[in-house]
Each structure stands twice: as structure tokens, then as C-alpha cells.
Amino acid sequence: MSAYRDIWTREADLDSLQLRIHDAVPLDRLHDRARTYRQQMFERYYPDARPRRGDRVLEVGSGVGWIMQAVIEEYPRVAEVVGLDISQNMISKAQERWTDHRARWQLYDGLHFPFPDDHFQVIYSCAAMQHVEKHHAFLVFKEMHRVLSHNGHAVMQLMPTQLMSRVPTKFEEECLIHIANRADVHWHHFYSFDELIEIFSKAITVNDLDLQLDDERINLYVHFSKGKSRPFRREELADVAYPDLAEARIKAMSNQIQVLTQQILELRDRGRLIKVNRLRRMTGRALPLVRRLAPAGTRRRAALTRFVRRLTKPVS
Numbered sequence: 001m002s003a004y005r006d007i008w009t010r011e012a013d014l015d016s017l018q019l020r021i022h023d024a025v026p027l028d029r030l031h032d033r034a035r036t037y038r039q040q041m042f043e044r045y046y047p048d049a050r051p052r053r054g055d056r057v058l059e060v061g062s063g064v065g066w067i068m069q070a071v072i073e074e075y076p077r078v079a080e081v082v083g084l085d086i087s088q089n090m091i092s093k094a095q096e097r098w099t100d101h102r103a104r105w106q107l108y109d110g111l112h113f114p115f116p117d118d119h120f121q122v123i124y125s126c127a128a129m130q131h132v133e134k135h136h137a138f139l140v141f142k143e144m145h146r147v148l149s150h151n152g153h154a155v156m157q158l159m160p161t162q163l164m165s166r167v168p169t170k171f172e173e174e175c176l177i178h179i180a181n182r183a184d185v186h187w188h189h190f191y192s193f194d195e196l197i198e199i200f201s202k203a204i205t206v207n208d209l210d211l212q213l214d215d216e217r218i219n220l221y222v223h224f225s226k227g228k229s230r231p232f233r234r235e236e237l238a239d240v241a242y243p244d245l246a247e248a249r250i251k252a253m254s255n256q257i258q259v260l261t262q263q264i265l266e267l268r269d270r271g272r273l274i275k276v277n278r279l280r281r282m283t284g285r286a287l288p289l290v291r292r293l294a295p296a297g298t299r300r301r302a303a304l305t306r307f308v309r310r311l312t313k314p315v316s
């Protein structure tokens with residue numbers, strides 16, 4: 001069994017636990033930290049996922065319950081918020097710190113959620129799944145999908161690959177921690193955009209997948225629902241995350257525009273203006289693509305924009 005779990009399940013008192021598990025955020029800032037996660041998930045990025053009156057809400061990896069508390073504070077009409085965790089120590093310390101009639105906790109084995117299918121309207125998880133060994137995490141993601149109700153929403157915060165070179169532990173060191181199966185430190189896993197599409201859209205077949213990298217590229221949020229029809233929404237993030245891919249697409253688009261230009265010129269020479277106008281409309285569709293792919297303010301974007309504008313001037 002992977003030793004990543006031990007550091008979470010071992011006995012520790014509330015204060016030392018809180019200092020260790022919240023990324024060194026001071027105790028008097030923990031409420032604000034929790035509110036920020038809540039605000040990013042349910043107000044800024046995914047307002048559709050906001051918990052509503054009577055909802056059953058689940059937090060996966062709830063620790064000592066700060067985010068559960070922040071959720072109940074903002075959405076007091078939920079039926080309940082359940083904190084699911086692998087650590088009895090976390091659950092006991094959460095209960096020692098704070099209780100509420102809408103909050104309850106559930107211990108589990110890390111693999112099988114002890115809930116029926118389609119049970120929760122809202123599921124969220126922050127600062128938890130990035131510590132779980134990736135193959136193990138995949139099985140947890142599947143469980144999240146299983147217990148999510150139809151038309152329910154799940155939101156999860158993970159660490160993006162863009163953060164790999166910016167964290168204090170060198171990636172090489174991180175790899176050695178996993179290989180040595182060390183039980184005395186927190187393990188970290190970084191997720192890429194492509195990988196998450198494969199995992200969620202294709203392997204778990206979630207609907208309405210929407211990935212969001214925050215402005216500082218520290219948090220990668222995953223949102224999905226069940227029973228809705230959109231397969232994947234935020235394709236342009238691929239271009240933000242993978243500049244090489246964006247470059248290749250711009251090149252392909254430039255070639256396409258050149259072919260269209262050639263066709264326009266040939267048709268004009270032959271005096272077939274109706275077709276020319278149709279082709280111009282087709283070229284016009286390239287403008288939003290330019291905006292999406294070429295970063296604002298770059299010379300490439302200005303040149304492509306001028307080019308497309310020239311082509312799309314109506315023929316009189």
C-alpha cells in the first residue's frame with residue numbers, strides 16, 4: 001500500500017495539525033483561506049455549482065472542516081454538508097474545533113464512498129486530491145461521479161503542472177519521495193490539462209467538463225456535472241497551457257487563409273462576385289479564431305487581424 005496516507009492518518013493535536021496541513025497559512029488566516037476557496041469555486045468560476053436550499057453537499061478530504069464551515073456560512077439553507085476523510089484523527093479534530101447541526105463527518109477506506117449512487121447535489125474538494133497517489137485518485141474521481149446526483153455539480157481544486165517548477169520541493173526530490181514510499185511527508189501530484197480531459201471526459205465520461213486555471217496559475221479547478229449534454233467547454237485553455245500547440249494552430253490557420261485568399265483572387269478575376277462574397281464571409285470567421293489563439297498585443301495578432309480585415313471588406 002502506498003505510504004502517502006500515513007502522514008494524514010497519524011495522531012496529532014489540533015494546533016500542530018492545522019499548521020502542517022494548510023500550506024503554512026497562519027491560524028488567524030484559516031477562515032479567509034477557506035472563504036477564498038469557496039468564493040473561487042462557487043462565486044467566481046462555477047456559479048451554477050453553488051449549493052442551493054435543501055442540497056446534500058459532500059466535501060472529499062475535509063481535514064479539520066474550515067471549508068465546510070465557510071460553505072455553511074454562505075449557504076445556510078443546505079440540508080447537510082458531509083466531510084469525508086480517510087483520517088479519524090482529522091475528523092475528531094474537526095469536531096473538537098467546530099460543530100454545526102448541518103455538518104457531519106464520515107470516515108472511509110479511501111476507495112469506496114459509503115453512499116448510494118446519485119446521492120449528492122454538490123460535491124467539492126480542495127487541497128486534498130493533489131496529495132493522493134494518482135492511480136488511487138482516479139478511483140476516487142470515479143466515486144465522486146458515482147455519488148453525484150443527475151444535474152448535480154462537482155468542483156475540485158488540483159495543482160497544475162505549471163506549478164511544478166515553482167514549489168519549494170524540487171520535482172526530482174518529489175519523485176524520490178514517492179519512489180521511497182516515504183510516510184513522513186505530504187506527497188504532491190500535478191495535473192495537466194490534457195490529462196484531465198482524458199480522465200474525466202473520456203475515461204469517466206462526465207458531462208459538461210470545464211477546467212479553469214486561476215490567474216496566478218496556482219490552482220487548476222475541475223468542474224463537471226452528470227446528466228447534462230455539453231462534453232467539454234473551455235478548449236481555449238489548451239492554448240494558454242500549451243503555447244506550442246497554439247503556435248501550430250496559428251500556422252495552420254495562416255495557411256488556410258492563404259488558400260482562401262488565392263481562391264478569392266481567382267474568382268474576382270473571373271468576375272464571380274457572389275462566390276467572392278461567400279468566401280469573404282468564410283474568411284471573416286477567422287477573426288475570432290485569431291483573437292483566441294494569438295495573445296493580445298502581439299505583432300502576430302496585429303498582422304493576422306489586418307490581413308483578415310482586408311480580406312473581409314465587402315466587394316461593391
Ligand SMILES: C[S@@+](CC[C@H](N)C(=O)[O-])C[C@H]1O[C@@H](n2cnc3c(N)ncnc32)[C@H](O)[C@@H]1O
Pocket residue numbers: 005008009021022060061062063064065066067084085086087090110111125126127128129131132140
Ligand atoms: C491538506 S488537508 C485539506 C483539508 C481541507 N480540504 C482544507 O483545505 O482545509 C488534506 C485532507 O485530505 C485527506 N485525504 C488524504 N487522502 C484522502 C483520500 N484518499 N480521500 C479523502 N481524503 C483524503 C487528509 O486526511 C486531509 O484531511
